[in-house]
Structures are given as structure tokens and as C-alpha cells.
Amino acid sequence: MRTYELINVDSPNLIEDIFPYSLPPLISFEDKIQETIDGQRVEFDPREVKTRDIHLTDTTFRDGQQARPPYKKEHMVELYRMLSRLGGPNGVIRQSEFFLYTKNDRETIEECRSLGLRYPEITGWIRANKMDFRLVKEMELRETGMLTSSSDYHIFHKQNQTRREAMDQYVEVAEAALEHGVRPRCHLEDVTRADLPGFVFPFVQRLEKLTESAPENMKVKIRLCDTMGFGLSYPNAAEPRSIPKLIWRLMNECGVSADRLEWHGHNDFHKVHINGATCWIYGLDAVNTTLFGFGERTGNPPLEGAIIEYVALKGDLCGIDLSVITELAQYYEKVIGTTLTPNYPFVGRDFNTTRAGIHAGGLRRDERIYNIFDTTELLNRPPRVAITDKSGTDGIALWVNDFLGLKGEERLTVMKVAKIQRWVMDQYENEGRMSSITDEELEEQVKTHLTEYYAKRKE
Amino acid sequence: MTREEIAQRVTMVTARELKLSEAEIKEADHFAFDLGADSLKSIELVAAYEEEFNLTLDEEEALKVQTVGAAINFFNTLLN
Numbered sequence: 001m002r003t004y005e006l007i008n009v010d011s012p013n014l015i016e017d018i019f020p021y022s023l024p025p026l027i028s029f030e031d032k033i034q035e036t037i038d039g040q041r042v043e044f045d046p047r048e049v050k051t052r053d054i055h056l057t058d059t060t061f062r063d064g065q066q067a068r069p070p071y072k073k074e075h076m077v078e079l080y081r082m083l084s085r086l087g088g089p090n091g092v093i094r095q096s097e098f099f100l101y102t103k104n105d106r107e108t109i110e111e112c113r114s115l116g117l118r119y120p121e122i123t124g125w126i127r128a129n130k131m132d133f134r135l136v137k138e139m140e141l142r143e144t145g146m147l148t149s150s151s152d153y154h155i156f157h158k159q160n161q162t163r164r165e166a167m168d169q170y171v172e173v174a175e176a177a178l179e180h181g182v183r184p185r186c187h188l189e190d191v192t193r194a195d196l197p198g199f200v201f202p203f204v205q206r207l208e209k210l211t212e213s214a215p216e217n218m219k220v221k222i223r224l225c226d227t228m229g230f231g232l233s234y235p236n237a238a239e240p241r242s243i244p245k246l247i248w249r250l251m252n253e254c255g256v257s258a259d260r261l262e263w264h265g266h267n268d269f270h271k272v273h274i275n276g277a278t279c280w281i282y283g284l285d286a287v288n289t290t291l292f293g294f295g296e297r298t299g300n301p302p303l304e305g306a307i308i309e310y311v312a313l314k315g316d317l318c319g320i321d322l323s324v325i326t327e328l329a330q331y332y333e334k335v336i337g338t339t340l341t342p343n344y345p346f347v348g349r350d351f352n353t354t355r356a357g358i359h360a361g362g363l364r365r366d367e368r369i370y371n372i373f374d375t376t377e378l379l380n381r382p383p384r385v386a387i388t389d390k391s392g393t394d395g396i397a398l399w400v401n402d403f404l405g406l407k408g409e410e411r412l413t414v415m416k417v418a419k420i421q422r423w424v425m426d427q428y429e430n431e432g433r434m435s436s437i438t439d440e441e442l443e444e445q446v447k448t449h450l451t452e453y454y455a456k457r458k459e
Numbered sequence: 460m461t462r463e464e465i466a467q468r469v470t471m472v473t474a475r476e477l478k479l480s481e482a483e484i485k486e487a488d489h490f491a492f493d494l495g496a497d498s499l500k501s502i503e504l505v506a507a508y509e510e511e512f513n514l515t516l517d518e519e520e521a522l523k524v525q526t527v528g529a530a531i532n533f534f535n536t537l538l539n
Binding site: 419 | 499505516517521
């Protein structure tokens with residue numbers, strides 16, 4: 001056993017190289033990761049993520065829209081514009097895929113295109129049949145996703161085909177795309193429940209052969225669709241659920257390069273975000289995401305979570321404007337009319353709101369104690385306190401000082417707000433109140449008990 | 460202001476805020492354990508002392524004071 005002695009220090013060790021506060025907490029690795037494949041140790045170097053061209057792609061308007069009432073055209077155009085601002089000039093949000101089926105779908109694409117934004121690049125999504133491919137040609141897209149289901153659940157029980165028939169049909173549509181100068185992105189639906197050596201790898205190798213002599217920007221892309229959220233990030237998990245093994249085999253045995261591999265997850269087992277991030281770590285470049293995780297059933301990797309993970313991995317904002325996340329949330333709530341869960345990370349009403357008095361006390365002394373990073377600077381969301389019978393006088397002092405805009409030495413002590421706290425406690429103890437105190441009620445109390453300060457604020 | 464005057468005013472304010480008679484209050488009394496002041500009442504008491512002596516107190520220093528006698532000494536030091 002190793003003995004650890006207390007190191008008594010004069011100044012605190014805030015571990016600021018990992019928790020810089022001016023950025024989300026950074027993720028760093030100390031060594032390679034090992035995985036056992038076919039009895040052999042293989043290695044992945046997660047530190048390479050800093051220099052690799054990892055990025056996000058977006059499916060807000062495709063999978064995201066499958067889970068909710070359709071967006072209006074103007075909503076989609078505005079969201080597209082905001083996605084471009086969020087991802088910044090380096091194209092951290094590289095592509096966004098759109099349906100092509102309705103007139104509204106096609107007009108939306110036209111309008112988004114007319115904005116002249118470089119990123120995200122607009123791509124399509126079709127089923128793997130030639131009729132659908134006609135739509136891609138009409139819209140003159142450079143790339144389209146196509147549904148190429150890969151598990152026997154889909155091939156046998158949904159499509160009523162043999163593996164050979166399914167593969168031939170998929171390859172035929174990919175060939176048609178290539179003939180028309182459109183880059184195919186084959187979506188391996190249900191890949192984490194598929195017979196990998198019996199169907200997926202032979203199919204991918206056949207696709208690879210199709211474009212082996214094509215220029216880089218026309219080689220087939222592969223999207224790994226974890227349709228039911230079965231994928232596992234754990235080292236040495238068994239196939240077909242293992243994400244590390246799937247990526248390793250596709251890259252090393254099938255020859256698919258990192259820039260042509262994309263992950264599309266689902267959240268059925270609460271693994272959606274970490275599975276996406278795991279894919280970046282284990283070597284593929286693109287993680288497909290949707291705004292606020294809206295997607296079929298339990299949803300897809302939340303875009304805002306992935307972009308913060310990106311910053312944490314890169315250790316730099318890389319041109320990303322994180323404050324757009326807050327604008328997007330406000331747009332959903334105020335314009336589209338979609339309510340976001342209050343405790344939803346980074347955007348929910350309460351994500352950085354504390355109700356506990358002891359936390360409020362910490363926040364008053366140094367906001368870093370109970371705030372995950374500088375949410376004021378990065379997200380335009382200062383930490384807040386919601387007032388209940390649990391908030392304590394510290395909570396009241398925090399609320400009042402923020403409301404009055406008092407900083408540093410000007411800030412009022414708990415003694416100055418004691419009368420307001422007494423009123424709050426009377427609400428619960430004497431009036432039988434069950435709800436939080438509203439901002440309007442607190443403002444009224446400030447007006448009554450701190451009249452001079454209130455008048456100054458109004459000036 | 461003499462220590463006796465300060466003691467008298469501290470006792471008066473304490474009795475008023477904690478709804479006790481002045482005769483019940485002794486210098487050795489602990490605000491929480493002997494006089495029953497919970498955390499909010501303790502803050503209200505300090506706020507009342509501030510008003511009585513027309514002072515703005517440092518929060519941390521003021522809330523460290525635990526007994527009536529310590530409060531008398533605290534204000535005696537501040538005012539003299």
C-alpha cells in the first residue's frame with residue numbers, strides 16, 4: 001500500500017490547467033488506450049484528438065424533425081443561420097442534412113443556400129432506391145446520405161430481402177450517386193446489432209472497392225447508425241456492441257479513413273453523448289448531432305453537448321461562439337414554442353441555478369465553487385439562485401445583489417437582506433406556500449425593505 | 460461609550476429580538492444554545508445591532524460572535 005501524507009499549502013490548488021473556468025473543463029489523456037481484438041492487443045492514442053480534424057455534423061432537420069412536429073420553413077432557415085454562427089468559420093459544425101421529400105423541404109434548402117454560408121454544408125438524406133436519388137439530382141447536392149440497413153432485423157424482417165439482395169440494391173444506388181457526381185454516404189442502420197463479419201464488413205469492403213480510384217472527395221462515406229442505442233463505449237466490450245472494435249476493424253481491416261467515418265447515436269440507454277465522444281477518441285472524425293438532442297424516440301447526441309466536448313478536447317474555442325447555444329434555446333422557447341426541460345444541461349432554465357442555501361453561500365463567495373465554467377462569458381448565462389425555503393439568507397443576498405447589480409465591496413451583506421429572508425420564511429412556515437418565490441415578488445420586497453437601493457437601480 | 464453602556468444596549472436589543480426579558484440574559488449566554496437563536500434569528504440580531512449602533516459590520520467578523528459577552532466586547536472594541 002502507498003502512504004499519502006497531507007500536503008498543507010498556503011494557497012489553494014485549483015487545478016486550473018484542467019479547470020481554467022474561462023473554458024469548459026479540459027479533457028486530457030496520459031497514455032494510449034488498449035483494446036483486445038481477436039486475442040491481440042491493439043492501441044488507440046486518444047491524444048491525437050487534439051490534432052485530428054474531428055467535427056460535428058447536424059441532423060436537426062432530418063432525425064431531429066422525425067421526433068417532433070415539422071418546423072416551419074422560416075424556423076429552419078433561422079436555425080441553420082444560427083448553427084453556422086455557432087460552429088464558426090472553421091466549420092466545427094461541418095454539415096447539416098435535410099429531407100428532400102416535400103415542397104417545403106426543397107424550398108427550405110433553397111433558402112438556406114441563398115444565405116451563402118460556407119458551413120454547415122447542406123447534404124440530403126434518402127432511402128436507398130433510385131426514385132429517391134432523383135431528388136438529390138434535382139437539388140444538385142454534392143453529398144447525400146442513403147439508408148443502407150445492416151442488421152438482419154432490418155434486412156430480413158423489414159425489407160424482406162436476403163443479405164445479397166440488400167447489398168446489391170445498396171451498391172446499385174451508391175453507384176448511381178457516383179455516376180452523377182454525388183458523393184454517397186451510406187448509413188449503416190442498426191450496425192450495433194448487425195452481423196459484422198457476415199454482412200457489414202463485406203459490404204463496406206465492396207463500397208471501398210467502388211471508389212478506390214476515385215478522388216478523395218468522392219470516396220464513399222460510412223455513417224455508423226446506432227439505431228437502438230446499443231453501442232458500448234467500454235473497453236473490451238463484445239461485438240457487435242463494442243464501439244472501439246467497430247471503429248478499429250473498419251479503419252484497419254476495411255480501409256475506411258477517419259474522415260469518412262461518422263457516428264450517429266441514439267439515447268435509448270442514456271449513452272448517447274458519451275458514445276459520440278468515445279467515437280472521436282477511438283479515431284473517427286464526425287459525430288452526428290441534433291439541437292437539444294431532439295431525434296427519433298429518445299433522441300440523438302445533443303449538438304450543444306458535443307460542441308462543448310469538442311472545446312474540452314481541443315482546449316480551445318476554435319472559432320466557436322458558444323453564446324449562440326443560449327440564443328438557440330431562446331429561439332426554441334419563444335419562437336418555435338418548444339419547452340426545454342428546466343434541468344437540461346447548458347440550456348435549461350435551471351442548469352446553473354441553485355436552490356440550496358449552502359450552494360448559494362458558496363456562489364456568493366466565489367462563483368467557481370458552484371458554477372461549471374464561466375457561463376456568463378461563454379453562454380451569456382450568469383449563475384442564478386432560485387428562492388425557496390431552502391435558499392437561506394445567502395441565497396437572498398445573492399439574488400438581491402445580482403438584481404441590484406452590486407459588485408465587490410458594494411454588495412449587501414446577509415444582515416441587510418434579513419427582513420426579506422424573514423418574509424420568505426413566513427411564506428412557507430405561516431402561509432403554507434409550496435411554490436418558489438417569483439422574481440416579481442422578490443423585486444417587491446427589495447422595493448419595500450431596501451428602498452434607497454431600489455431607487456438607485458431604477459435611476 | 461463605556462462598556463457598561465454598550466452591555467446595556469446589547470442586552471436590550473438581544474431581549475427585544477429574541478423575545479426574552481433582559482433579566483434572563485447573561486454575558487456567558489450562547490446565542491444559539493442558551494438563547495435559542497437559529498441561523499436567521501442570529502442574522503436578524505446582528506442586523507438589529509447594526510441599527511442600534513449605527514454601524515455597517517463586516518459579515519464574516521460579525522457572524523463569528525457567539526455569546527452575549529463576545530458581542531459586548533466586539534462593539535466595545537469597534538466603538539472605543
